[in-house]
Amino acid sequence: MFATAARNFVEEVDQGGLLIPVSSLNDTINLLTVVVKRKSFWIWQKARYLPTDFHLNDLLTGDTPINPAVIEMDFIKYDGTYGDKIQGSIDANILDYSSINVEGKDSSKLQSSFGILKKEEVDVQKLLRDCKGRLLDMSHDLVQQTMEKHRQVFGIVKERILTTQPSSVTEEVQQGGQCGGGLNLCKPKSPKVSLKENGSLSKDSNISMEIPVRTVIAYALIELEIKHDGHFGLCLMSGTDGGFEVDGAAGNELVAVSGAQLRSSEYVCINKELEKLSDHFNFLSALPATTRSSLLQHLTKLMEQKEAVSSLQHVLEQMCQNERPVLDKVTDSQKQNIQAVLDLLKDSGETQGNQSTSTLTALHLVVSAIDEMSHECHAVLKTCCNFTELQALKQLVNCLSTQGESYLGGTGQATLTEEIYEKAEPLFASAEWPLKRDGDSVKTDTHSRPGPNALALCIAITGLDSLAVED
Structure with missing residues (x-):
């Protein structure tokens, strides 16, 4: 904090x-x-x-x-x-007999x-x-x-x-979710029967720290x-x-x-750098689906705290240098998810052979890229950690890194919807790589150079997409 x-x-x-x-x-x-x-x-x-x-x-x-x-x-x-607020809801009607409503809210203020x-x-x-x-x-x-x-x-x-x-430094976090459903039973010439069930979950925290x-x-x-x-x-x-x-x-x-010498991506071709790193992404996508899904789940959880991502990055760096990872300075709330990531690496045999070593390096690559991003970007990115949205963001990266353009709408798994575009806009703006929209066309200003974090953003999106599993 x-x-x-x-x-x-x-x-x-x-x-x-x-x-x-x-x-x-x-x-x-x-x-x-x-x-x-x-x-x-x-x-x-x-x-x-x-x-x-x-x-x-x-x-x-x-x-x-x-x-x-x-x-x-x-x-x-x-x-x-500083703060962010994310809210979403889904309503669905199944024929004329049942309905379901799912609603979620997540807000924080520092x-x-x-x-x-x-x-x-x-x-x-x-x-x-x-x-x-x-x-x-x-x-x-x-x-x-x-x-x-x-x-x-x-x-x-x-x-x-x-x-x-x-x-003082004060942090307020509010998380909540609600789920409701209904089932309607109706027969000819008989009374209508309606069954409803609702559930909710909330978590609030308010922490204040006095600074001398x-x-x-x-x-x-x-x-x-x-x-x-x-x-x-x-x-x-x-x-x-x-x-x-x-x-x-x-x-x-x-x-x-x-x-x-190469800190700013304005001096490199982002597309070529991503091609050089493609083997790392391939190692991640070659992991078993259950392992990839679990890794993505734990990374999403760690993105709730900037310090948690930094702690995992440091631990993975120690392992890449053949040092024994030390979790002494990691808080209890972070340690559980970090240890879960290490257990998944161990189960995949990360200490044996070149392939497993590359898997460790690849994960460190992705976590390091996420660590370069701000807390506000983490708040947006963690809401995109599903197969459909990551596919769309990955396709957007592919288009923009070759100075091409993407389009809103269309069909397929990598469809760039209005909702995904609204999330992509602040992510790319944070990397000083603002998106330009002309009708349904989305591209970047060819006269401006991407900022220092543009490559990290592309690596983070591409790496997370490598872990995503289709529902």
């Missing part, structure tokens, strides 16, 4: 900038706190940031600590409310009242002078453990946004270029990536880990 509120704040005030939302209230984010930046597993993903318990001074050799000059200033006053926020930042010029000639202790456990992972690098906190007054003064909401980093001997430099220019020096074929070279 807090992580979602922090992420919403960053998206509003610094989208595409340097600020990183705090993912946990338990993280200690002080100026010059050491943060491990982990390169994304897939090249189109954003990097992950793991705050440590260490300060830059803890890693330096010598006894003289660095005391940074800190500049404080008022930032903004921030209060935000309110963040952070109040007046303050920014603290390090005087970088003084920090640069203070770091001149200093060495990192290359034998330090944190340095050694980070160097073992070639996709990780150090950053230090240069700026942070924090609260100046008690604040000086709680960090977001922060920014300076990455470090680290040499073999412990000398290090600060990456001052935007787009300059840090890394550890390693032995290369042509001598010593610095291995950067940002992996940001």
Whole structure:
């Protein structure tokens, strides 16, 4: 809940900038706190940031600590409310004898009242002078453990946004469903008999979290270029990536880990990228129908919470790297569905042979793509997780990724109805890939380039469609 509120704040005030939302209230984010930046597993993903318990001074050799000059200033006053509401109903009459009515409602609201926020930042010029000639202790456990992972690098906190007054985050969730049916019995010259039955199910929750003064909401980093001997430099220019020096074929070279060269899909042909990934989707569609159906069901459930998708993504990434998955930081409400996904992988033999390994990688691909999407997109996408709607969305992706066009109406399983189009519109708009409608024709603006999340959206839709089973 807090992580979602922090992420919403960053998206509003610094989208595409340097600020990183705090993912946990338990993280200690002080100026010059050491943060491990982990390169994304897939090249189109954003990097992950793991705050440590260490300060830059803890890693330096010598006894003289660095005391940074800190500049404080008022930032903004921030209060935000985010929510979504989904409602649907089905009425059906079977001949003249019976009828059925099914109705469902799902709404959520997240309110963040952070109040007046303050920014603290390090005087970088003084920090640069203070770091001149200093060495990192290359034998330090944190340095050694980070160097073992070639996709990780150090950053230090240069700026942070924090609260100046008690604040709060409140989440309200309402879920409800109702089902009713009737049976009419009538014989000639006899009284009419009517039987009716109704049922309903509802679930409400209202959670409020009080945030103390000086709680960090977001922060920014300076990455470090680290040499073999412990000398290090600060990456001052935007787009300059840090890394550890390693032995290369042509001598010593610095291995950067940002992996940001292909982060924006405007530089790639989405259709070609989907073709490259087609084997992953094929592995998923080749799974037994019961396994695919169960996986889709659990993924749909996990999409109710953004943090749950992120937790599953992290667990699957650990497995892809042959690490033992750790569920210690997963909440009980998330653990059940995540464990169910892992059990399904185990039952399909994910630890044996190339095919099973590819199935694990394919599922990680899809979950990682879903994780790149916002909570609002999750709310829409999870309502589309059925065979008919996913087929229509997949067909829409195929058409738009080749700069073609799709059409409303028609016949067949992949029919783009008005209802599906209304769901597709905000999904594609979130990827800065807005749909244009001209009568029954649907296409995108050929003069605009898809945003950074367009490829992730296409992968998510295509992957979920690979798991869908025809009713």
